[in-house]
Amino acid sequence: MAEARGIEIRNLWKIFGANGAAMIDKVKAGMGKDELNQSFGHVLGLQDVSISIPPGKIQVVMGLSGSGKSTLIRHINRLIEPTAGEILFNGQDVTRMSQQELMNFRRNETAMVFQKFALLPHRTVMENTIYGLSIQGVPRKQAEERGAKWLSRVGLEGFEDRYPAELSGGMQQRVGLARALTNDAGIILMDEAFSALDPLIRMDMQSVLLELQGELHKTIVFITHDLDEALRLGDRIAILRDGKVIQQGTGEQIVLRPADDYISSFVHEVNRGKVITVRTIMRRGPAPSTTGVTLLPTALLEEAARAMTNADVNRANVVDDSGKLLGHISLAKTVAEMIAPDISEDDETDTPTEISAAAS
Amino acid sequence: MDLVNFPEMSRENLRAMRVAIDGAFRDFTRAYGETLEDIFLPVRILLDFLQRLLIDSPWILVLAGLAAGVWLLSRSWKITLGTVLSLLAIGYLGMWTDTMRTIAMVAVCTLIAIFLGLPIGILMSRSERANATITPVLDMMQTMPSFVYLIPVVMIFGLGNVPGVIAVVIYAIPPMIRLTNLGIRQVSRDVLEAADAFGASSWQKMREVQLPLALPTIMAGVNQTIMMSLAMVVVASMIGVRGLGQPVLQAINNQFFTLGVMNGLAIVAIAIVFDRASQAYGKRIQKHLEAQHG
Numbered sequence: 001m002a003e004a005r006g007i008e009i010r011n012l013w014k015i016f017g018a019n020g021a022a023m024i025d026k027v028k029a030g031m032g033k034d035e036l037n038q039s040f041g042h043v044l045g046l047q048d049v050s051i052s053i054p055p056g057k058i059q060v061v062m063g064l065s066g067s068g069k070s071t072l073i074r075h076i077n078r079l080i081e082p083t084a085g086e087i088l089f090n091g092q093d094v095t096r097m098s099q100q101e102l103m104n105f106r107r108n109e110t111a112m113v114f115q116k117f118a119l120l121p122h123r124t125v126m127e128n129t130i131y132g133l134s135i136q137g138v139p140r141k142q143a144e145e146r147g148a149k150w151l152s153r154v155g156l157e158g159f160e161d162r163y164p165a166e167l168s169g170g171m172q173q174r175v176g177l178a179r180a181l182t183n184d185a186g187i188i189l190m191d192e193a194f195s196a197l198d199p200l201i202r203m204d205m206q207s208v209l210l211e212l213q214g215e216l217h218k219t220i221v222f223i224t225h226d227l228d229e230a231l232r233l234g235d236r237i238a239i240l241r242d243g244k245v246i247q248q249g250t251g252e253q254i255v256l257r258p259a260d261d262y263i264s265s266f267v268h269e270v271n272r273g274k275v276i277t278v279r280t281i282m283r284r285g286p287a288p289s290t291t292g293v294t295l296l297p298t299a300l301l302e303e304a305a306r307a308m309t310n311a312d313v314n315r316a317n318v319v320d321d322s323g324k325l326l327g328h329i330s331l332a333k334t335v336a337e338m339i340a341p342d343i344s345e346d347d348e349t350d351t352p353t354e355i356s357a358a359a360s
Numbered sequence: 361m362d363l364v365n366f367p368e369m370s371r372e373n374l375r376a377m378r379v380a381i382d383g384a385f386r387d388f389t390r391a392y393g394e395t396l397e398d399i400f401l402p403v404r405i406l407l408d409f410l411q412r413l414l415i416d417s418p419w420i421l422v423l424a425g426l427a428a429g430v431w432l433l434s435r436s437w438k439i440t441l442g443t444v445l446s447l448l449a450i451g452y453l454g455m456w457t458d459t460m461r462t463i464a465m466v467a468v469c470t471l472i473a474i475f476l477g478l479p480i481g482i483l484m485s486r487s488e489r490a491n492a493t494i495t496p497v498l499d500m501m502q503t504m505p506s507f508v509y510l511i512p513v514v515m516i517f518g519l520g521n522v523p524g525v526i527a528v529v530i531y532a533i534p535p536m537i538r539l540t541n542l543g544i545r546q547v548s549r550d551v552l553e554a555a556d557a558f559g560a561s562s563w564q565k566m567r568e569v570q571l572p573l574a575l576p577t578i579m580a581g582v583n584q585t586i587m588m589s590l591a592m593v594v595v596a597s598m599i600g601v602r603g604l605g606q607p608v609l610q611a612i613n614n615q616f617f618t619l620g621v622m623n624g625l626a627i628v629a630i631a632i633v634f635d636r637a638s639q640a641y642g643k644r645i646q647k648h649l650e651a652q653h654g
């Protein structure tokens with residue numbers, strides 16, 4: 001497999017219309033999306049987007065309909081030409097590649113999964129799975145061996161000779177995923193890949209993706225408009241609004257400190273126990289009395305609460321991988337924080353630790 | 361001013377214009393007629409070969425061959441049986457040879473129409489300019505009374521099979537071109553985007569995505585082309601194409617009612633055979649596009 005590399009998006013602009021480049025200054029001077037469209041007939045797609053996508057991680061891009069998510073992800077493999085800006089991959093600027101370089105980049109470094117699956121209806125599941133390899137000219141037999149491996153990994157063994165129309169939506173997207181994985185590319189671009197699926201099947205596919213990512217460590221760009229999905233999958237999340245990045249960071253950072261009212265309005269509904277980690281509410285020093293329950297700083301509040309309740313205690317020590325004591329938490333604080341942002345003082349007097357800028 | 365009579369060109373000028381154009385065209389015919397005939401020599405050879413093959417081979421073999429062809433296309437016993445029965449009736453009623461001539465003619469015309477129509481249709485689907493230029497030409501080819509373009513064709517090639525083929529192809533090729541163009545344009549953007557994202561070249565996209573997905577529509581074009589070629593067979597008999605059209609023409613001139621009806625029905629019979637076989641084939645190749653959960 002190609003070694004996972006990060007992607008550096010720098011000052012990317014996209015303005016749809018005959019003369020997008022000339023409109024950049026107007027937007028910089030403060031013109032909004034609606035005015036630009038009404039007065040000049042140009043559509044603001046992206047404005048000055050800079051995201052540093054870490055290698056081997058899942059970068060989620062979130063936003064409401066029309067916020068520019070699809071536009072952004074299509075710039076990474078240049079299905080859309082930018083108005084300005086650069087996209088750096090392995091020291092090369094994707095926006096300046098020649099047609100031939102771009103074709104090779106798409107063939108060897110990237111693979112894409114689509115919201116509407118976009119399978120080839122006239123090809124069988126196997127033929128769809130090896131589509132990328134057939135474009136690269138890999139011999140059929142070898143391609144099928146590789147395809148078969150990924151088909152079984154996504155749970156489609158025995159369906160090789162079916163046609164897409166014979167499969168349910170969830171199964172079709174498994175084919176879409178297998179097609180992307182078979183390409184052996186370091187980057188996987190997923191544009192609302194699970195949005196068309198029923199909630200249960202969607203959770204299922206998220207699990208499949210997380211499990212695979214656990215061993216593959218690809219650089220995945222995942223688009224969604226669903227915060228729960230973003231928080232579950234994203235190592236990092238960027239939030240778009242009107243083509244602009246309004247906040248980026250880990251899910252926990254965004255839930256704990258939403259950058260504006262727009263973000264807090266939908267962060268509000270989120271299941272905090274599944275996002276916030278023990279580290280955030282931990283206090284320094286050992287618990288006043290040992291309880292036998294120890295937790296990692298990366299444990300989620302939900303897990304912490306369950307561990308303490310199961311052991312019927314109300315305190316737990318927090319230790320790192322090597323067993324070194326970092327601090328402790330109380331059940332009361334844990335539950336309070338799960339329900340709502342909790343600024344009340346704990347029943348102890350020692351100072352709370354800094355809300356750490358967790359995981360990068 | 362006289363507003364009742366249209367201010368038309370004077371008679372002398374009109375005649376002079378016609379004479380000039382006709383003269384120029386006659387000169388063109390004299391100068392290039394032979395070259396043009398040479399260009400179409402392969403068509404003549406192919407048609408002659410096919411006609412002789414169908415007429416001179418033992419009828420039972422030809423019958424078996426045609427039935428096998430229909431079976432391969434349609435995979436339907438009903439259609440194949442219908443074909444055999446129609447051909448037996450045609451043979452028994454003394455129209456075997458003419459029918460074979462017509463089948464050969466239609467086959468050659470359809471082949472040429474596909475051979476020319478497919479690339480033209482592809483070109484139109486890829487270039488807006490080609491689309492804008494060729495569309496009016498197709499409109500003209502379809503609305504111009506066919507008798508009109510028989511005249512220059514006959515002036516160049518004389519009477520016979522080759523001018524017949526040209527006339528039939530002009531008449532029958534538009535649906536092939538139009539439906540190829542339409543079929544390719546109808547391919548969903550999602551699928552094309554996927555092909556792009558995986559790095560397909562435009563040739564790979566055309567060969568592996570656009571053409572296969574357009575195939576059902578293209579097949580509908582082939583089907584229409586066949587039907588229109590058959591319809592044109594009677595008209596083409598006026599310029600010396602032999603086959604089922606000639607007896608019909610003869611019947612019109614001499615008021616032979618039965619002769620006309622019999623040959624007319626024979627044309628209808630092979631039209632139905634061609635139509636059902638090609639449509640069944642079209643359906644068969646797109647079976648996998650139908651959802652069939654479960």
Ligand SMILES: Nc1ncnc2c1ncn2[C@@H]1O[C@H](COP(=O)(O)OP(=O)(O)OP(=O)(O)O)[C@@H](O)[C@H]1O
Nearest residue numbers: 016043044045064065066067068069070071072225
């Ligand atoms: N080819 C185009 N020409 C003009 N405007 C476009 C084009 N493509 C997208 N846009 C506009 O750019 C904006 C961003 O669109 P985009 O498809 O990226 O949104 P999105 O976040 O993916 O939305 P959704 O959740 O509905 O998929 C929208 O206002 C859209 O209308």
Ligand SMILES: [Mg+2]
Nearest residue numbers: 069070071192
């Ligand atoms: Mg979108």
